[in-house]
Amino acid sequence: MRFSDLSLSTIHHALRTKGVVYQCGPFTIQLKANIPSLAAQIHNLFAHYPFINNDVLINFRVNLVRPHTHRYWWRPQVQFKTAEGDPGMAPFPLDHALPMLEWGTNWCIASQSHFYLMLHSAVVEYLGKGVLLPAWPGSGKSTLCAAFAMRGWRMLSDEFGLIDLETGLIQPLPKLIPLKNQSIEVIRNFAPDAVIGPLFTKTRKGDVAHFRPPLASVAQSDIQAKPRLVIFPKYQPDTRFKLIEVTKAQALLRLANNAFNYQVVGKKGFQAVKSLIDQSSCYELYFNDLDTVIENLQQLIKSLPSEE
Amino acid sequence: MYTSHSSALSSLILSLSDISYVLSLKNVELDDWLHLAKQSGLLATLGYRLKEAGLLSAVPEKARRTILGVMHFSDYLSQMAQWEVNRLQRTLKDVNDIVLLKGAAYIAQKIPGLQGRYLSDVDILVPEEQVNQVEHHLLQAGWESHKPASGYDDYYYRQWMHEIPPLRHRFRSVDVDLHHRILPRTSRLKPDPDLLLSAAQPCLKAGIKVLSAEDQFLHSCIHLFYDSELKNRLRDLVDLDVLFRFFSKKDENFNQKLLERAHQLGVQRPLYYGLTFTKTILKTPIPDEVFLSVQQYKPNIFINFIMSKWLPLALLPIECNSYLSSINRQISIWGFYMRSHWLRMPPFLLTKHLITKTWMRLGGNVYK
Numbered sequence: 001m002r003f004s005d006l007s008l009s010t011i012h013h014a015l016r017t018k019g020v021v022y023q024c025g026p027f028t029i030q031l032k033a034n035i036p037s038l039a040a041q042i043h044n045l046f047a048h049y050p051f052i053n054n055d056v057l058i059n060f061r062v063n064l065v066r067p068h069t070h071r072y073w074w075r076p077q078v079q080f081k082t083a084e085g086d087p088g089m090a091p092f093p094l095d096h097a098l099p100m101l102e103w104g105t106n107w108c109i110a111s112q113s114h115f116y117l118m119l120h121s122a123v124v125e126y127l128g129k130g131v132l133l134p135a136w137p138g139s140g141k142s143t144l145c146a147a148f149a150m151r152g153w154r155m156l157s158d159e160f161g162l163i164d165l166e167t168g169l170i171q172p173l174p175k176l177i178p179l180k181n182q183s184i185e186v187i188r189n190f191a192p193d194a195v196i197g198p199l200f201t202k203t204r205k206g207d208v209a210h211f212r213p214p215l216a217s218v219a220q221s222d223i224q225a226k227p228r229l230v231i232f233p234k235y236q237p238d239t240r241f242k243l244i245e246v247t248k249a250q251a252l253l254r255l256a257n258n259a260f261n262y263q264v265v266g267k268k269g270f271q272a273v274k275s276l277i278d279q280s281s282c283y284e285l286y287f288n289d290l291d292t293v294i295e296n297l298q299q300l301i302k303s304l305p306s307e308e
Numbered sequence: 309m310y311t312s313h314s315s316a317l318s319s320l321i322l323s324l325s326d327i328s329y330v331l332s333l334k335n336v337e338l339d340d341w342l343h344l345a346k347q348s349g350l351l352a353t354l355g356y357r358l359k360e361a362g363l364l365s366a367v368p369e370k371a372r373r374t375i376l377g378v379m380h381f382s383d384y385l386s387q388m389a390q391w392e393v394n395r396l397q398r399t400l401k402d403v404n405d406i407v408l409l410k411g412a413a414y415i416a417q418k419i420p421g422l423q424g425r426y427l428s429d430v431d432i433l434v435p436e437e438q439v440n441q442v443e444h445h446l447l448q449a450g451w452e453s454h455k456p457a458s459g460y461d462d463y464y465y466r467q468w469m470h471e472i473p474p475l476r477h478r479f480r481s482v483d484v485d486l487h488h489r490i491l492p493r494t495s496r497l498k499p500d501p502d503l504l505l506s507a508a509q510p511c512l513k514a515g516i517k518v519l520s521a522e523d524q525f526l527h528s529c530i531h532l533f534y535d536s537e538l539k540n541r542l543r544d545l546v547d548l549d550v551l552f553r554f555f556s557k558k559d560e561n562f563n564q565k566l567l568e569r570a571h572q573l574g575v576q577r578p579l580y581y582g583l584t585f586t587k588t589i590l591k592t593p594i595p596d597e598v599f600l601s602v603q604q605y606k607p608n609i610f611i612n613f614i615m616s617k618w619l620p621l622a623l624l625p626i627e628c629n630s631y632l633s634s635i636n637r638q639i640s641i642w643g644f645y646m647r648s649h650w651l652r653m654p655p656f657l658l659t660k661h662l663i664t665k666t667w668m669r670l671g672g673n674v675y676k
Contacts, residue, residue: 026373055336057370058343083347114384115377264384 004047012039019061021052025157025173025221027113028056029105033064035078038097045098045176045197045210048218060084060108064097080104084112092203099200099208102176109160109173110260116171117269118260119161123170123225125154126301130170130225132161132280133233134258137205140235140287143183146211147290150191155217156225163272165265169224177211184209190290228304230255230282231297239286241296251282314627316340320348324546325591327357331366342371348625349543351375352382352424360420382424386415392430392482397515399449403442405517407433407508409487409527413518414547416511421550425543429474429483433519435505436488443472443486451475451484460664468494468653468661490527491535494653499530499573521555521562522569529582530575534651538622538644545623548582549590563598576605581615589620618643 003011003022014020019032020042031042061083071077077091080100087107092100110118121134122145135141142158149155155174162171179187179196184207187194195212230251236242246254255273256262262269281304287293319341322329333341345351355375358364364372389412396406408416411427434442447453455461455473465473470492474483489501504527508517519527528551532544556562570579580602586592587599606612618640626637649658 026370028370055339057335057339057368057374059374061343083343112381113377114380115373265380266384266387268380 001051001053002047003043003049003051006043006051008040008043011043012036015039015042019063021056021058022046023050023052023221024105024175025162026171027059027109027173028052029108030058030061031064031101032062033078033097033101034066035064035094035097037095038064038101041098041197044195045212047195047212048215060105060112062101062104062108064101066094067091082108084108087111096200096203098197098210099178099203102178102210105175106159113162114261114264116162116164117262117265117272119163119255120159120258120260121161121255122158123156123161123172124148125156125225126298128226129228129301129304130156131229131231131297131301132170132227132255132276133231134161134255135233136258139233140183141233142177142179142211143186143235144233144287144290144293146177146179146183146187146194147190148294149177149211149214149217150187150194151294154220154225155213156221160260163227163276164224165268165272167224168272168275170227171224172217172221174213174217174221176213178205178208179211180208181206186290187211227276227280229297229301230277230280231285232283233285233287235288236286237288240289241292242286243296243300244284244286246282246284248277248282251280252277314340314629316344317624317626320344320350320542320625321590323354324350324549327354327361328363330354330358331363338368338371342374344625344627346374346378348540349426350546352378352426353422353543353546354424355379356424357421379424382426385427386423388480388482389415389427389430392477392480392484393513393516395449395477395480396430396432396446396484399445400442401515403445404434404438405508406515407505407517407519409433409490409519410531413511413524416513416516417518418512419550419554421554422547425547429485431471431485431487433487433490433501433505433508436501439472439486439488443475446475446484446486449477450479451477460668464661468492468657470495490530492652494657495534496651497530497534497575497578499526499575503573520569521551521559522566523573525551525555525566525582526570526573526575526579529578533578533581535648537641537648538619539641540625541623542625545586545590548586549592552583552586552592552594563595567598567601570605576602577607580605580607584616585619585623588616589624 011020015032016034019030021028021030063081065079065081066072067077067079076094078094078097078100079091080087080089087104089104119132119134121132122141124131124145133141133144145155145158156170156172157174158177159175160173162173164171184196188196197210199207199209201207232246232254252273319333319337323341345354355378358367367375393408393412400406409431411425412430414422414425453473453475462473465471470489471485471487474485476483490499491497504519504523507520507523509520511518518524528547532541570576583594583599583602587594621637621640622644653661
C-alpha cells in the first residue's frame with residue numbers, strides 16, 4: 001500500500017496517534033506529528049512511498065513536536081526529536097515542518113548508516129548504468145537529478161550516494177529533492193508536469209520547494225545499481241556543455257573527500273571507492289542547459305561498453 | 309525485584325548474559341531489542357558478541373545491517389582512540405609512563421566482551437606533581453583546551469576536580485582527560501592516587517600501563533556510583549560484569565584481592581554497590597562468600613532501601629508507559645543527579661558553584 005491509496009484524514013489521524021511508517025529506500029521511518037498542514041503535504045509528496053502498517057524493523061523514529069511554551073501560540077515553532085540521538089537542530093517555524101523533517105532525516109541517515117559508504121552525490125541510472133554526480137551544495141546536482149528523473153532516467157538519490165559495502169553497488173534512496181531558489185522555476189519550466197510541493201521561503205538555504213520522485217524510481221528502490229559513470233557537475237552560466245575527462249586517481253580522491261563517512265568505514269570505504277572508480281569513466285561537467293546535458297550524456301552512456 | 313520493566317529491557321538483559329537469545333526474537337521484539345540496545349550504547353558490543361559466536365549472519369538482514377553499521381562506527385572510535393594513545397606516547401616518551409584508565413585501557417588489554425564499547429575520550433592518570441609538565445608538553449605538541457585559560461570553568465577544574473580541563477589536538481576529535489586522581493579533590497571518598505599508580509601494570513601494548521585488575525574494577529564502581537548521574541548507565545554496569553568475569557577467570561585470587569584493595573583504598577561502599585547491582589541486574593556470577601563479605605559495607609537500611617528501589621529506575625533504559633511511572637523515573641533521575649553533586653562537594657562549595665554557574669548562564673561575568 002502506498003500513501004496515494006490513503007485518504008488525507010487517515011494520514012492525519014495516523015500522524016497524530018501511532019505515527020505513520022514509511023519506506024524510503026532501505027530505511028523504514030516512523031513519523032509522528034500533530035501538524036495538520038504537514039499531513040496534506042505528506043499526502044501529496046509521499047504519495048509513492050510504501051505505507052507500512054505491519055510490524056517491521058524501524059530505522060528511525062522521528063517526532064515533530066510543538067514546544068509547550070509561549071512558542072506554541074505565539075509565532076509557533078516545531079522541533080525535531082528522534083530516538084536515535086540529538087541532531088542539534090534549532091526549532092523551525094511551525095509551517096516549515098516539512099523542510100525540517102527532510103533535513104532531520106538526512107541527519108539520521110548520515111549519522112547512523114555506516115553499513116554504507118555515504119558519498120555526497122546525486123545518483124541516477126540510464127539503460128541500467130549508474131551515474132554518480134558528486135558535488136558540493138550549489139553545483140546544481142539536485143536540479144540535474146530532478147531533470148534526469150523527468151526525462152525517464154531512474155532517480156536513485158539527489159544527495160546520498162549509498163555504496164553498499166558488501167555488494168559494492170549503489171543503493172537507491174529516493175528522498176524528496178529540495179529544489180532551491182532559481183532551481184524551482186527552472187524545473188517548473190523544464191517539466192511542467194513535475195510534482196513540486198509548496199514554497200518555503202527564508203529557510204536556512206533560501207527558498208525551498210520539494211520535488212517528488214517519480215513512481216517508477218520509488219517502485220524500484222530495492223534494486224541496486226551498478227556504477228559506470230562518475231560526473232562532477234558544475235553549473236556555469238556561460239558554458240552550454242563541456243565534458244572534461246578526469247584521471248581515475250584524481251576522481252578517487254575527489255569522491256572520497258566528498259563522503260560523509262569515509263573515515264568511519266575505513267579500509268572498506270577505500271576498497272568500495274576504488275572498485276567503483278575502476279568500473280567507471282570519470283568526467284567534469286560544465287553546463288547551463290539541462291536538455292543539452294541530457295542528450296549528450298545519453299549518447300555517452302550508449303557508447304559505454306555494456307560490460308567492462 | 310526488577311520484574312516491572314518492559315519486555316524489551318528483559319530481552320536486552322537476557323541477551324547480555326546469553327547472546328544466542330537474540331535469535332529467538334521475532335519482528336517487533338527484535339525491533340524493540342535493537343532500539344533499546346542502540347539507545348543504551350550496547351548494540352556494537354552485542355554485535356561483536358554475535359560475531360564471535362558466529363551468529364551474526366543468522367540475524368535477519370535488516371537488523372544485521374543496522375548492527376554492522378554501529379559496529380563500523382565503534383571500530384572507528386576505537387581506532388581514533390588508539391591513534392590518540394599512540395600520539396600521546398610519542399609526545400610523552402621522555403616524560404612519563406602512560407597509565408590509561410577506563411575505555412582506552414580496556415582496548416589496550418583487548419578485553420573480550422567489551423569490544424565495540426563506545427568511547428569518546430582517552431583518560432590518563434599521572435602523578436599530581438607531573439600534571440603541569442605533561443600538560444605543557446601536550447600544549448606544545450598541538451593539544452588545546454576547550455576552556456578559556458582565565459575562565460571560571462578552567463579555575464573550577466583545576467581547583468576542585470580530579471582532572472584538568474579536557475585537551476584536544478587541533479587536528480583530531482578525541483578528548484584527552486588528564487587525571488591526577490580518580491575522584492574530585494572535594495569528594496567524600498579519597499582513594500590515594502599514589503597507591504593506584506604504584507600498582508599500575510604493563511599490558512599487551514608496549515610502553516602503556518593500566519591499573520591493576522582490582523583497581524580497574526574499583527575505579528569502574530567508583531565512576532558509576534560516585535561520579536556519574538546514573539541516568540541510562542546500563543553499559544557501565546556491563547563493564548563491571550565483563551571485568552569481573554574476565555579478571556576472576558584470569559586470577560583465582562582476584563576476589564580476595566578485590567576485597568583487600570577496597571579496604572586499603574577506602575572504597576568499600578562503591579564495591580558493595582558494584583557487586584550488588586551487577587549480581588541482581590545482570591546475574592554476574594559473584595561467589596556467595598564474596599557477596600556475603602561485602603554485606604558489611606551496606607549503607608543503613610533507609611539508604612539501602614532507596615538505592616535498591618530507585619537506582620535501577622534511573623540506571624536502566626526504562627520506557628515509561630504511564631504518566632505516573634514517568635514521573636517516578638524523572639524523580640529518581642533528578643535525585644541521583646543531586647546525589648552525584650552531593651558526593652562530589654561539601655554543601656557550601658556546591659551552593660557557591662551552582663550560584664556561579666547560574667549567574668554565568670544568565671550572561672554574568674565571573675572574576676576570580
